[in-house]
Amino acid sequence: MRLLVVEDNEGVRTMLEMFFSKEGMQGDFAADGLEGYQKYRDGHYDLLVLDWMLPGMDGMTLCRKIRDEGDDIPIIMLTAKDSESDQVIGFEMGADDYVTKPFSPLALMARIKAVARRTRNAESDAHIIRTTHFKANKETREVQKDGAPVTGLTPKEFDLLLFLLRHPKQVFSREQLLEQVWGYQFYGDERTVDVHIKRLRKKIDQGDLFIHTVWGVGYKFEEHTD
Structure with a gap:
């Protein structure tokens, strides 16, 4: 805090x-x-x-x-x-x-x-999620980063970001993200997750600042405030 x-x-x-x-x-x-x-x-x-x-x-x-x-x-x-x-x-x-x-x-x-x-x-x-840098409203499907709107998110990119914001610092495998974000009935390639992570990073990160790769496992969302 x-x-x-x-x-x-x-x-x-x-x-x-x-x-x-x-x-x-x-x-x-x-x-x-x-x-x-x-x-x-x-x-x-x-x-x-x-x-x-x-x-x-x-x-x-x-x-x-x-x-x-x-x-x-x-x-x-x-x-x-x-x-x-x-x-x-x-x-x-x-x-x-x-x-x-x-x-x-x-x-x-x-x-x-x-x-x-x-x-x-x-x-x-109120269906609002707030972190140090982000504020997301799942009803209006709007996201702000440091008070500025994040635009251009696809529906699935928003769902993926919302899930990660809800579970900071927790590491999820690609399979877990497919189950939680795409749904248990989704049978797509796990590389789908990689593609969406890459696009999401470009829109909110300009790098690997918030969505981190945990090699051999998957991904996690973590903010560093130092």
């Missing part, structure tokens, strides 16, 4: 950076709302943590701006305001959850995991 934290308190940023590192999560940080908005626009994040009171652009304005742009990325607000009316305002602006200061990193992590879990369940219900 890749997170963006927009928080002007250096001590809080340092604490969270150390905690995220121990949890195996990638955290990027910004000290004011304008910097945070630019990082959000330039990066690809799974979740945002925004402080309510920020220089440059406050957290509520930043949250509302992101929602006005149509992005449903999960957002957790950090604030010293703990009244019910403040919470209502936060939710009306589009926040998914609310953590009051002072807080423990464990408490924030619990909220992050809960929001991420709800988001994954909602996306599953």
Whole structure:
């Protein structure tokens, strides 16, 4: 999970950076709302943590701006305001959850995991699959890579990509891919898989960046974020 934290308190940023590192999560940080908005626009994040009171652009304005742009990325607000009316305002602006200061990193992590879990369940219900670089909608059969549409996919190329996105890092033989993507009643040559993988790579990879060959076995989908 890749997170963006927009928080002007250096001590809080340092604490969270150390905690995220121990949890195996990638955290990027910004000290004011304008910097945070630019990082959000330039990066690809799974979740945002925004402080309510920020220089440059406050957290509520930043949250509302992101929602006005149509992005449903999960957002957790950090604030010293703990009244019910403040919470209502936060939710009306589009926040998914609310953590009051002072807080423990464990408490924030619990909220992050809960929001991420709800988001994954909602996306599953909406037939949307999201990875670090890709977003696919199986109902509209549309795919985006880093926010840009992937065009020119044939129906079977889309089905193949969708299956691989659903099973990251899992290695599948050609026979397994024929069974899962083409169907159990398909009796074609296993080289059909190779042809479709080659075409799919040209349309999303320009190489072997996402769909990897596992020699002697088959193929897998894996994203490297380093």
